[in-house]
Amino acid sequence: MRILKGNPVSRGIALGKVYIYRAFKADVHESYFEAGKEDEYYKKFKDAVATAEKELATIVTSMSAESPEKAKIFTAHTEILMDEEVDEGVKEMIYESRAMPDYAVDEIFTDFANLLEKAKDPLIAARAADLRDVRNRVLRILKGEKESNLANLRENVIVVAHDLLPSDTATMDRNRVMGVITEIGGATSHTAILTRSYKIPSLLGVTDAVQIMKNGDNIVLDALAGKVLLDPEKEVIKEYQEKLVEFIKEERETSEYLDKIPLVASGERYSIGLNVGDTEPEDGYKYVDFVGLFRTEFLYMGSEYMPTEQEQFEAYKKVLANAMGNPVTLRTLDIGGDKTLRYMALPKEDNPFLGNRALRLCLDHMEMFKTQLRAALRASAFGEMKIMFPMVGTIDDIRAANAVVAAVKKELKIEGLAFDEKINIGIMIEIPSIGLIADLAAKEVDFASVGTNDLTQYLHAVDRMNPSITKYYQTMSPAMLRSLGKIFSDFNKAGKPISVCGELASDDIGAVLLFGLGLRKFSMNAANIARVKRILSLFTLEETEEIAKKAQNMSTEAEILEFVKAEIEKRTI
Amino acid sequence: MYSKNTELKNVSGLHARPASEFVSMAKTFESKVTVRRLDDEAAQPANAKSIIKILAQGLSVGTPIEIAADGPDEQEAVEKLFELVESKFGED
Numbered sequence: 001m002r003i004l005k006g007n008p009v010s011r012g013i014a015l016g017k018v019y020i021y022r023a024f025k026a027d028v029h030e031s032y033f034e035a036g037k038e039d040e041y042y043k044k045f046k047d048a049v050a051t052a053e054k055e056l057a058t059i060v061t062s063m064s065a066e067s068p069e070k071a072k073i074f075t076a077h078t079e080i081l082m083d084e085e086v087d088e089g090v091k092e093m094i095y096e097s098r099a100m101p102d103y104a105v106d107e108i109f110t111d112f113a114n115l116l117e118k119a120k121d122p123l124i125a126a127r128a129a130d131l132r133d134v135r136n137r138v139l140r141i142l143k144g145e146k147e148s149n150l151a152n153l154r155e156n157v158i159v160v161a162h163d164l165l166p167s168d169t170a171t172m173d174r175n176r177v178m179g180v181i182t183e184i185g186g187a188t189s190h191t192a193i194l195t196r197s198y199k200i201p202s203l204l205g206v207t208d209a210v211q212i213m214k215n216g217d218n219i220v221l222d223a224l225a226g227k228v229l230l231d232p233e234k235e236v237i238k239e240y241q242e243k244l245v246e247f248i249k250e251e252r253e254t255s256e257y258l259d260k261i262p263l264v265a266s267g268e269r270y271s272i273g274l275n276v277g278d279t280e281p282e283d284g285y286k287y288v289d290f291v292g293l294f295r296t297e298f299l300y301m302g303s304e305y306m307p308t309e310q311e312q313f314e315a316y317k318k319v320l321a322n323a324m325g326n327p328v329t330l331r332t333l334d335i336g337g338d339k340t341l342r343y344m345a346l347p348k349e350d351n352p353f354l355g356n357r358a359l360r361l362c363l364d365h366m367e368m369f370k371t372q373l374r375a376a377l378r379a380s381a382f383g384e385m386k387i388m389f390p391m392v393g394t395i396d397d398i399r400a401a402n403a404v405v406a407a408v409k410k411e412l413k414i415e416g417l418a419f420d421e422k423i424n425i426g427i428m429i430e431i432p433s434i435g436l437i438a439d440l441a442a443k444e445v446d447f448a449s450v451g452t453n454d455l456t457q458y459l460h461a462v463d464r465m466n467p468s469i470t471k472y473y474q475t476m477s478p479a480m481l482r483s484l485g486k487i488f489s490d491f492n493k494a495g496k497p498i499s500v501c502g503e504l505a506s507d508d509i510g511a512v513l514l515f516g517l518g519l520r521k522f523s524m525n526a527a528n529i530a531r532v533k534r535i536l537s538l539f540t541l542e543e544t545e546e547i548a549k550k551a552q553n554m555s556t557e558a559e560i561l562e563f564v565k566a567e568i569e570k571r572t573i
Numbered sequence: 574m575y576s577k578n579t580e581l582k583n584v585s586g587l588h589a590r591p592a593s594e595f596v597s598m599a600k601t602f603e604s605k606v607t608v609r610r611l612d613d614e615a616a617q618p619a620n621a622k623s624i625i626k627i628l629a630q631g632l633s634v635g636t637p638i639e640i641a642a643d644g645p646d647e648q649e650a651v652e653k654l655f656e657l658v659e660s661k662f663g664e665d
Binding site: 124131 | 588593596620622623624626629633
């Protein structure tokens with residue numbers, strides 16, 4: 001039995017057969033045929049188009065009911081496929097130049113895609129991707145390869161792929177896919193977010209998965225511990241079947257807590273918030289009191305150009321509508337040297353995490369920053385919006401950012417555009433230098449939210465992307481607990497809301513400790529809401545306070561983890 | 574040959590849904606139908622039955638255009654497409 005390791009991004013267990021998924025890769029060369037075969041090759045092209053049309057029609061039909069928005073993508077693909085200019089262009093190349101159909105298709109579509117890309121309007125330029133998608137479909141059919149998507153699976157499988165594209169996941173048969181394993185992708189990748197929302201166990205970052213596994217291999221996917229067991233022995237299979245039953249039972253018990261009011265055992269009410277990173281409506285909005293973190297990076301990373309004010313405005317408005325009256329905390333752009341934008345040249349930095357990133361970068365690119373603030377402020381006329389700045393290290397940073405907000409508000413007023421005049425402005429606390437003066441920061445802002453992942457990284461001087469030093473990355477070290485305790489009590493004393501939107505808020509042990517340290521606002525992904533509500537329902541306020549106090553005085557993280565874990569087990573087993 | 578000038582009045586211009594509607598309507602006529610933007614001397618008439626060519630024109634709100642048709646149903650084609658543009662494609 002061989003064991004592969006990976007990053008479990010969607011919890012669960014799956015036992016089953018491997019299905020290797022390879023997206024089609026076009027490999028076209030300039031090539032011609034001999035005279036006399038024009039009709040034959042043109043017919044070949046027309047047949048391929050007919051097949052492609054059928055494929056697209058099937059996808060549209062199967063998706064129309066469940067996700068009409070996604071079906072529209074494929075309707076647009078059909079229009080492109082049937083475009084008479086495409087037909088004429090390919091026909092001309094076949095009859096006049098005797099170009100092989102695949103070469104002709106590649107040339108014509110690529111020409112048109114380049115033409116669209118040159119359009120001044122970014123929305124039109126983005127359509128070039130659709131042309132390339134249709135080109136690939138036709139080329140694949142010409143090559144005689146079957147449509148390989150995840151829509152028509154014959155049996156239950158565990159999908160193994162290098163990576164999954166949005167178009168793959170859009171068409172995926174959720175009833176047949178028991179698990180997902182990919183070679184690349186992290187906790188915030190598209191695949192991670194999607195599998196979590198579908199509750200499909202998934203393990204990403206499994207090196208060489210596609211080469212090591214074969215179609216039909218029996219495997220166990222343990223997306224709790226983060227491993228894949230190849231060719232498992234009978235006893236192992238039996239053990240995992242039992243684990244699966246237990247996991248399902250636990251999930252069911254936990255899910256009963258989903259729509260319960262968040263209360264601890266002694267009756268104190270706290271708030272649960274939702275972290276979101278796109279404009280898709282999701283169930284999570286129903287079970288929360290606020291949106292504690294709305295990441296806006298998707299608008300910038302998923303685009304071929306700097307997103308316009310109007311596009312951002314529409315997206316922010318959409319999230320406010322999704323939130324059903326709950327306040328939405330919009331975090332301004334949080335990128336830097338490690339995450340680059342295709343359309344923006346950023347200098348390579350030796351230490352991107354200590355570099356010109358997030359708020360620092362925005363203050364350096366005032367046009368970009370103002371555009372986002374204008375969009376956010378305009379959206380604030382349509383629901384309760386709050387604006388939050390990431391990567392704040394000093395009071396100077398807060399004042400600089402607030403000055404830009406004031407300037408933008410003035411502009412909007414002159415232009416007669418509506419916005420919420422009393423909009424709340426807050427900060428992320430993730431740099432220790434601002435955490436240490438939380439009492440002073442609280443005087444300058446309306447609220448704050450702690451990013452526990454980055455706070456750990458900066459407090460412990462540990463690059464969290466570096467796998468060789470993970471043991472130094474301690475989110476619940478005594479130093480972390482003491483820092484958090486000070487931050488919470490400073491903000492609570494000032495009467496300003498403080499929340500945690502980092503991973504610690506949705507960790508079993510973390511949630512208990514945070515509550516004991518004085519936190520009452522926990523923001524997390526939808527998948528964690530029920531579990532956190534359940535864990536906190538097991539403790540009284542007094543108990544959590546005692547636990548937190550003891551933990552703060554322990555010497556090592558290991559001691560703290562062991563101690564709190566035992567307290568949880570006392571109440572669950 | 575029959576033609577008429579107008580300008581785009583709907584906010585989103587001629588892309589996405591309005592472009593699709595415009596092209597599907599053009600396809601219902603036998604005549605050759607073209608659209609040419611009038612604010613650019615160098616602009617060539619674009620095949621109105623091709624979604625790709627229409628998109629590539631980058632026609633946004635306020636762009637003056639000429640709709641032209643040549644063929645047996647040229648007048649009807651131009652009038653119908655003209656009406657569609659005037660109706661703002663149902664946008665308010």
